[in-house]
Amino acid sequence: MRAVCNRGEAGEATLQLHCNKRDIRAYIGGEFTIICTYQSKFLFSKKYWCRGRFQYNCDILLDTDGVAKPKNKNRLSISDVQRYNIFVKVTNLQIEDSDVYWIGIEKMNADIMTSIKVTVTLVPVSKPRLWPLTPLTDSPTCWGKPVTIRCGDAKGTNVFYAWYQNIHHKSFLLLNSSDLSLHCSILTEDSDYYCSASNSISNAQSDALSVKTLLPDDSSCIYVANIPGQPVYDCADRMRTTVAETSPTTTCIEATKIPSEISEQSLQVNQTAMHAFFSRLESIFLLSA
Template sequence: MRMLYLILLFTESLQLQCDKKHITQHVGGEINLICYYDHRFRYSKKYWCKGNSGNTCTILVDTNSKTDATHRSFIAEEGRGLLRVKVKDLTLDDGGVYWVAIDKMYADVMTSVNVVITEVPVSKPMLRPLSSLEDGSTCRGNPLTVRCGPTEGTGVDYAWYQRTQHNQFVLQYSSDLYLKCDMLREDGDYYCTASNGMSSQQSDVLSVKVLMPAERGCKYVVTLLGQPFYDCEDKTSTATAKPAPPTSRQVTMTVHSDTTKRSLPINQTDPHPFLSRAWTGVPCWYTLLRWGSFVSLLIVLCVIVKCTKGRRKRAKRKRRACTRVTAQLAN
């Protein structure tokens, strides 16, 4: 009896064969299956069904009529002895045992296919503020929502972490981080993780500098790599957070919290114009002293040169007079 069963199974395998026996796909993907059958069954009905047993499986679609209500399954003749099965937009519920079968009197010809559906691995999550960072709203104590989300991934679970100078802990399990005054007591870094059954990824760091902690009317600056931020000290300019030099750990940009240092207005009048700085940045009295010393030096040099020339002329006249006297005495 066992031998007869093996013979029948071998005979059926010759009558119907598919190019895959095991298929692994991710959510959102599709199944493409090519099967070959004996040309004697060219005009027989072929069908695609799901179930652990070929005798009790549920028919999803056949070559005569489509029975799949969602229209995601497809089976069709591709030529003499060639059959194609296709299932698109896969979900986790699509995993299981399937059967490609040929309708035959007394006993259908069937071959099984095992399908495994997995989650799509998550990519690196991106942080996106839901309101602009360059309008200075955080300088007025307004709340800010930052959303974490990967570009790829299914069945994603989120977690937000806070890292301070003293410790690190899980803040919440959600995709959105809501920053508000009553939770900002000190400076800290925030980042999120996105994970599923296939992989886990961590986002860039969101840096929060608390300038004035308070339950109401706090003042803080949020910086995020590649995002513009408002300088609460300057109150006139914005900047963009840039990548830090490559190190073993990422360094985030911070904004100085010393709000007492202010630059003087450029149109302020100096009460002592003589002591004020010139265009070159040097005091006027120093400039006058320097040029006066230079002129005095020139005068001294001119006097020395003039005296030296006069002394030489007198020496020449004396030599000439001595020469004449000597000539007269010789005559």
């Protein structure tokens, strides 16, 4: 069925049929409802929802008699209720639904019609959040174990995730993925990371993931990963244990052992000297007497 209307009746249509929305912008997967009021003389006239750029050659998708295009049956409704109101509701919107539509009332010779412009776009992305797949409060990083940080929960359509690393105030793309794996072989110094969520119409950036490398090592490093909103922890106990294990040992100097023949010789010399001392002392005593 095609609706036929003279072009010159646009002003008259506005007076006889008035809708609360004429320009609708919605996101994919969303919905909208239009309410239109009409004059009482059209109470028993058929109403319809029609698609097409030109009002005199549009395609009727649904009318108040229940006639509908098969593919629109489950997500499109039109109702004519009391007080001269028409309700049109469209759900599960898709990009291809963007077009010019018309709400019409059948009338002898020329239908009464009002145009509705519908634009459907992708849902813009929201700020993604970060969380560890392994609880950091169990301190796996303090023992050099790898952990995976996931980026996600961003609202949006066809969201694409990527990880970046900040080095000397510059950002470098690490990988195109929602998951970042931290392990000893890549952790040589302190660094910050962030995740980017994007689609064709917008992008958003996560909070920073701060990684502190306390003890670099290819296999048994010690590091701390701090994520905003996650419990804070440190590796103080592990660092104390590591310091104790690597403390330098005290060097003892072995006492030098004197050979016995040298000791006996020294003793004989000492005895001779003592004998001479006492003999001299005795001579002095006799002279004074």
